[in-house]
Amino acid sequence: MTSTTAGPDLAPGPATSPVTAPAAPTARAALLLHPVPLGASRSTGGFWFERMQINRRQAIRTGYDKLQTAGNLRNLRIAAGVEQGEATGPIFMDSDVYKWLEAAGWEHAREPDPQILGWIREITAVVAAAQAADGYLDSVQQVRGQGARYTDLHWSHEHYCAGHLFQAAVAVHRGTGETGLLDIAVKLADHLVATFGPGRTEEVDGHPVVEMGLVELFRETGNRAYLDLARWFVDARGHDIIRTRHGAEPTYFSDRLPVRETTSPEGHAVRAIYLTAGAADLAAETGDVELLDALVRQWEGMLSSKTYVTGGIGSRWDWEQFGDHYELGPDRAYAETCAAIASVQWSWRMLLATGEARYADLVERTLFNAFLPGVSLAGTEYFYVNALQLRHDAHAEEERSVAHGRRPWFDCACCPPNIMRTLSQLDAYVATSSDRDGVAGVQLHQFTTGEVQAGGARVRVDTDYPWDGTVRVEVLESPGEFELALRVPGWAEGAVATVVGEPVPTTAGDYLRVRRAFSVGDVVELVLPMTVRIVEADPRVDAVRGCVVVERGPLVYAVEQVDLPDGLVADDVRVRVAELRDARAEHRSDLLDGVTVLHLPVHAAVGAAAGPLYRPAGDDPAPQAEDTVQVVPSVPYYAWANRELGAMRVWLPRA
Amino acid sequence: MTSTTAGPDLAPGPATSPVTAPAAPTARAALLLHPVPLGASRSTGGFWFERMQINRRQAIRTGYDKLQTAGNLRNLRIAAGVEQGEATGPIFMDSDVYKWLEAAGWEHAREPDPQILGWIREITAVVAAAQAADGYLDSVQQVRGQGARYTDLHWSHEHYCAGHLFQAAVAVHRGTGETGLLDIAVKLADHLVATFGPGRTEEVDGHPVVEMGLVELFRETGNRAYLDLARWFVDARGHDIIRTRHGAEPTYFSDRLPVRETTSPEGHAVRAIYLTAGAADLAAETGDVELLDALVRQWEGMLSSKTYVTGGIGSRWDWEQFGDHYELGPDRAYAETCAAIASVQWSWRMLLATGEARYADLVERTLFNAFLPGVSLAGTEYFYVNALQLRHDAHAEEERSVAHGRRPWFDCACCPPNIMRTLSQLDAYVATSSDRDGVAGVQLHQFTTGEVQAGGARVRVDTDYPWDGTVRVEVLESPGEFELALRVPGWAEGAVATVVGEPVPTTAGDYLRVRRAFSVGDVVELVLPMTVRIVEADPRVDAVRGCVVVERGPLVYAVEQVDLPDGLVADDVRVRVAELRDARAEHRSDLLDGVTVLHLPVHAAVGAAAGPLYRPAGDDPAPQAEDTVQVVPSVPYYAWANRELGAMRVWLPRA
Structure with a gap:
């Protein structure tokens, strides 16, 4: 129990220095590194500090407003009986409140702010009023469910909301010293302990996150019952509970295989990786080397064939799922912002347990290129989905489509407050x-x-x-x-x-x-050498055959339509690797809050405009580039769609 | 009114011979060709005849059983009050009954069969009993809706089911001479005429098909009110009725733009193309040249950037939709079997109206390569989705995944009886x-x-x-x-x-x-020259960059794992076009009900197994093929997954 550490936490395990950490990919010790205490890591300037300040000044403030206008707080008030009406929004509306509270807690720790503290108190009171006498709490279920609890746990997100409450309670307690939200969390956790587990209700929530939340609450309170329940939830998964009880296909719910037997993540990306992150917490707290080894294997499985070059994960729009191995198409990349956050949380825990730099490498790649694109530079608009390509005439349809550009909020608003809480605790990473x-x-x-x-x-x-x-x-x-x-x-x-x-x-x-x-x-x-790097994918990634990505430092670059001359559509940009190596870097403090632009020599595909969709193939691929080279600026992918929304490409076809 | 013509019908329009049909892409005459009378085109042997006979002997018989066991007929009996219980299955369960009845009607016309006639009579009686006194009929809505009608028309499929009933009634009337089903259809159509249209209820069904059905019923009965209502349904679409009444995003429902203004199909593929097919019927019946011109443009839009090389359409799993232009990834190709059927119906109507061979070309390509893959050679199992690639370790998840192989039926069983009715009327095309x-x-x-x-x-x-x-x-x-x-x-x-x-x-x-x-x-x-043809895609089709397809005659070929030697995974097959030109054709009457196999010289990708997912790119793409060439058989794509299910590729990467 470490009541003074921030964010993603792990209590002390066997003390070993990373200096002598084994080079073998499977770590044998359960914990090698420890988070520093809250406030002991403090950004004071530069790139991430600016993002954190904008998050504080813009996102968290507008987030507070959204909780009012989108109906989240109203749902809680209806559950409390102080307001009348039907519940609004998806079943997990409470979790947005808790994510925002978590962000506010960490922000208050970064720098005390009476307004933020006032909001925390105000919202905590709303949450407290909604909680049932026995600790149960889930406003949408309370209002819509007419007294029913846990009857539909594979869809209801009741534990999911609890998990986010636990994380928020720890943050608010550590960040403000106040115990109001923690008291609510403990009461709910005690109710869960009394209700679920061996010999009690043996069920798991369709959406993991309660596992991480319970371990955090154990760390904060020292109550081992929470750790034991988290362990039971992790181990119960993959034993067909969801199919047996609810007739649902288990893959989506990370319930097809036990965590210990999974070698490559599958199903709903956020669910799958919140679960592995929780399992990593458990492995660290219990010294469960077998579990940690299984997580190492699964992490390697994710990295070797199911991770976008941005670090993003989840390639399927349908059911927000991981695809098959090497199924990583850029245009329909889902790469949900929340999934990037889950990945950061998991890799962070693996880093603590193993001390291996590869986990911190993926944290970095994901933060810059899969997480950060999810929020506008102004801190007020969000991408839910992070496609790696947008065609010039793409049709903007439902709210998640990147063809809309970033949006102020979503009907399903899981991502915005998830971004807020992540930026607020970024110093901890x-x-x-x-x-x-x-x-x-x-x-x-x-x-x-x-x-x-x-x-x-x-x-x-x-x-x-x-x-x-x-x-x-x-x-x-x-x-x-x-x-x-x-x-x-x-x-x-x-x-x-x-x-x-x-x-x-x-x-x-x-x-x-x-x-x-x-x-x-x-x-x-x-x-560190800030040269331009040209990267290609394993040839099994069919969707980007013959394409390359331009990187510099930790950043993946993108070509945006707004930077191209008339007549050159981003869809049709072609490159030659030998020419790209000469790309000139130029720092532009006037552009996109300050970015280093890479000036790329590019060609325009020819022959694309004429002829039928399918045509006789020559012995060699037809030449697809003109001789004339144009030099066009490219920008870091995270910064795309902050000017004029248009076509965009991360993967650039070879000429 | 032409009571003796089969299947996809168009009443006589201005009589012009195709001999002098204008070469210009937009036809100025509303109708050039006429369907031949029922029975006047009759296959007696060969490829399609065999498929039709298996459809008759296997599919239609097992289909009858499925209507019993899957609950479709039970729903109707419950609606009739002769059985008790809750309705089973999706809201459009009745339409499976009608599609099957349509197939049975055409089959009886092909060759009278007392058992088929007996089934038609039996099921017609069940349908008749379910119909309300005023003509209303939709068993699931009747049972679940507690008296409510058309309250949720964007989702309820009430008109959709009616449309399929109308088509079935025409088929049964023409095929058997019996009027029982036609009487039911007329009663329902009269109810629709009394209920919908200008000054009455001004709403459209979320799923088109009633337009084609009403025009067919007009042809069969001569009642112009049906044609007028079809015209109203076509013209009412795209004027935001669905968003206004139900708050739903209109693209999915083909309700974003009027048909006359749509230049490229979008939204749910089957909905979009049933609508265009119905609009083509309307253009022909009314001589509406402006509408026909708009349909020509939209057809060209589909063919130029939204059609798979197989003729399949609809690239998105999420919401079964068309993707953006050139979004045609093979692994996640949706290419629903029903969408292929819709495409055939539309192209057929465009052919009749214009006399242009390109429409018959697409009918052929689609029938062989997008429709026929939907049913097993045995005629008893079905693909809902027709992916153009399956990886060797793909995870079989929900029922539509091709990684399951073809399945005997689906919870959402729109495709199987749709295949049945299409094969039963194939002579008409x-x-x-x-x-x-x-x-x-x-x-x-x-x-x-x-x-x-x-x-x-x-x-x-x-x-x-x-x-x-x-x-x-x-x-x-x-x-x-x-x-x-x-x-x-x-x-x-x-x-x-x-x-x-x-x-x-x-x-x-x-x-x-x-x-x-x-x-x-x-x-x-x-x-016709039956040489091996090697085809590539427009370079804007990003997902198949650097790949080719092998074709022979009207057939698209595929490489299947079962035909490959040990150690060569279909995922890793690479080809050289110059070598493919030497591919030897061999007719194998012992294989897959008789197919011409193409023996393709292929290479195995090297370097795929080692190294990280993303790696430094060389100036030129890394060589990905060994020097050794292996010659492996490839089979027509329609026949894949009829032996051992395994990895499969239509698009073959260049070495």
């Missing part, structure tokens, strides 16, 4: 601490300007990442000997580093680990 | 007649062994099509001078023909028209 043989360690996983305090040390990080590759770490306080570790991303072949001016070798995809008696003022500097 | 300046014309659009009688002429067709390209037409009866026209498919460049032994020139994609004083015994012979 930056650093961890370790303690091995009495020597403290500080690991820097994500690069942002700010300060980190851990293990008696305090360091200041200065960087203009992701635009510039230099990360400067200065020791502000030192306990004497400690180990400072900086992640060298997997893409950063050729990174160079100096320790107090002396060059040291680096390995891409591993940590630069410096163990010494640091003095105040000592500087470790890492310089 | 073979030939038409014309009459211009007193000279009769007979047009042969599809090639099947059998006889056609029209315009005083009778001809016998002999062919082993689609395996052999020779089509021999012998005149059995002649009225003197008449014009015999044979379609030369668009793919058949270099076709040769003789008329009474004399060579005549042909043009691919047009009709070979022979106008002369034919004598009995005169022979016209068309020889």
Whole structure:
């Protein structure tokens, strides 16, 4: 139980330093790294800080308004009996309230704000009034269900809403010190413990998240019953409860196979990965190495054939599901913003358990390229779906279609408040601490300007990442000997580093680990090569055959119609890799809140406009590019659709 | 009113021969060709005849059983009050009954069968008992709706079921001479006329088909009120009735734009194309040239960017919809069997109205490659969805997934009886007649062994099509001078023909028209080149970039796992076009009810197994094929998944 750590938390496990972490892909220890206490990692400037400030100033404020106007709070008031009417919106409307409360809790911790605190108190009172005397709480079910509880648990999201309440309660408690929401959460958790589990109601919710929530609540309260119930929920899954009780096809609900037997995620992406994240919490808390090994295998399965180049996951619109292996079409990529958040949460937990840089690499790729595209630069509009291609004449249909551009809210508004809570706790993903043989360690996983305090040390990080590759770490306080570790991303072949001016070798995809008696003022500097990288996919990814992606640093780039000259449609852009290597980078502080643009030499496909859809094939593919090269700017994918909405391509066909 | 013509019918319009039909894409005359009377086109052997006989002997018999066991007839009995209980299945369960009745009616016309007639009478009695006194009929709505009618017309399918009843009633009347079902249909149609239309209830059904049904019923009865109501339904669409009345997004329901303004089909594929087919009926009956021109444009829009190489349509699983232009991914191709049927119905009507071969070309491509794959060779199992690729480790999930293989029936069983009625009336798509300046014309659009009688002429067709390209037409009866026209498919460049032994020139994609004083015994012979053709897609079809399709005659070929040697997975097959041109054709009468196999030289992708999902790109695409060539058989796509279910590819990546 660690009542002072922020966000994605893991209580202390066996203390081992990442320095000696086994290189083998399956970790044998249940926990290697520890989150730093709330406030001990603090961004003070730069890229993510700006996003966090906009989230605080814009998103969280408009989110509060949306909870009023979309009916979420009204549902709770109706459940409380203080307002009359029918419940509004999808069954899981309460969870939006809890996600927003979680964001507000972390924000208040980042910087106290009487208005935010006032809103938290106001909404907590609404939630408290809705709770039944025995602890049960789910406003939509209370209002629509006419007293029925858990009768339709595969669809009802009753545990799902509870899980988000637990996470919110921990955040508000840690962030404000107030116990109002925590009391509600404990009362509901006690009700769940009394109702579910072996010998009681043996059922699982159709949508996981309660597992993570219960473990968090265990950490906050020390009540092992919550951990035990989380374990039961994780282990009960995959034993056909949902099909047996409700006649539903189990894949969608992550109920086809036990977590321990799943080698590649399947079904509804958010459900599947909230479950694995919860299972990772459980493995860490219980030292369950077998479970952790199974999660390592499943994570590798996801990364090897079911992850978009952006880090996004979930390729099917129908039922928001993972596709088959290598089914990763860019135009119909679903890549739900919430699924990206789930992936970050899971990889973070795997990082803590194993200390392996690959998990932090995926956190970084996903944050920049699959999570961040979900919110507008202004912080007020959202993508639910993150397609990697939009054709110039795409038809904007239902609310999730990217052809609408980002939208202020959704009827099914799971993503916006999920983005809010993630940005509010982003500092927690930056650093961890370790303690091995009495020597403290500080690991820097994500690069942002700010300060980190851990293990008696305090360091200041200065960087203009992701635009510039230099990360400067200065020791502000030192306990004497400690180990400072900086992640060298997997893409950063050729990174160079100096320790107090002396060059040291680096390995891409591993940590630069410096163990010494640091003095105040000592500087470790890492310089990551910000060259333009051209990437292609495994040939089994049929949908992007013959295409490449342009990357720089941690960012995936996109060609947008608004940047193209008249007559050149983004659909028809073609590239030659040899020419792309000469792409010039230019930082444009005036553009898109400041981005480094890559000027790409491109060709226009010819022959596309004429002829029938299907035609005789030549011995070799017909030439599809003119000789004339035009140089056009490309922008980071996260920033697309912030100007004029139009055609967009991440995967660029070869000429 | 033409009470003796079969299946897809059009009453006489301005009589013009296709000989002088304008080459311009937009026809100015409303009707050029006429269906031949029921029984005047009769297959007696060969490819389609075999499929029709299996349909008669297997599908229609098992279909009768399914109507009993799946609850369709029970629903009607409950509505009639002779059985108790709740209605079973989706809201449109009645339509399966009507489609089956339609099939049975045409089958009885093909060859009278007392058992089939007995079933028709039995089921007609069940339907009659369910009908309300005022003509209303929809068993599921009657049982579930507690008296409510048309309250939820965008979802309820009440008109949809009526439309299928009308089509069935016409078929049964024409096929058996009995009026029982027609009486029910007229009573329901009169009720619709009294209820809907200008000044009455101004609403449209969410699922078109009633338009075609009403026009057919007008043709059968001569009651213009049915034609007027069909016209009102067609014209009312696209004026936001569904959004206004029900708050639903209109694209899915083909209600976003009027038919006259739609340039490319969108929304739910079956809905969209049943509507255009009904509109084509209307254009023909009313001589509405503006409407026909709009339909020509929309048909061209479909063909130019929204049609699979198989002729299948509808690329999105979510909501069974058309995708954007060029969104034609093979792995998630939806290509619903019912949508292929709708496309055939529409193209047939466009052919009648314009006389242009391109419509018959699409009918052929669709029948062989998008419709026929929907049913097993045994005639007892069905595909709902017709994907063009199945990966070797695809996960079989919900009932529509092709990873299950074909299935005996579906909870939503729209496709199986739709296949039955289409095969039962297939002879009607073979030939038409014309009459211009007193000279009769007979047009042969599809090639099947059998006889056609029209315009005083009778001809016998002999062919082993689609395996052999020779089509021999012998005149059995002649009225003197008449014009015999044979379609030369668009793919058949270099076709040769003789008329009474004399060579005549042909043009691919047009009709070979022979106008002369034919004598009995005169022979016209068309020889289509059955070479192997290698086809590629417009480069805007991103999903099949760098891939080709192998075709022969009207057939699209597929590589199936069951035909590959150990160690070669269909996912990894690569081809070189120059080598494919040498593919050897071999007719295998022992295989798949007799197919011509193409032996394709293929390579195996290398480098696919190792390395990360995303990797640095070389200046040129990495070589993906070994030097060794293996020759493997490929089979017509329609026949796939009739042996061992496994990986399958229609689009073959270039090595």
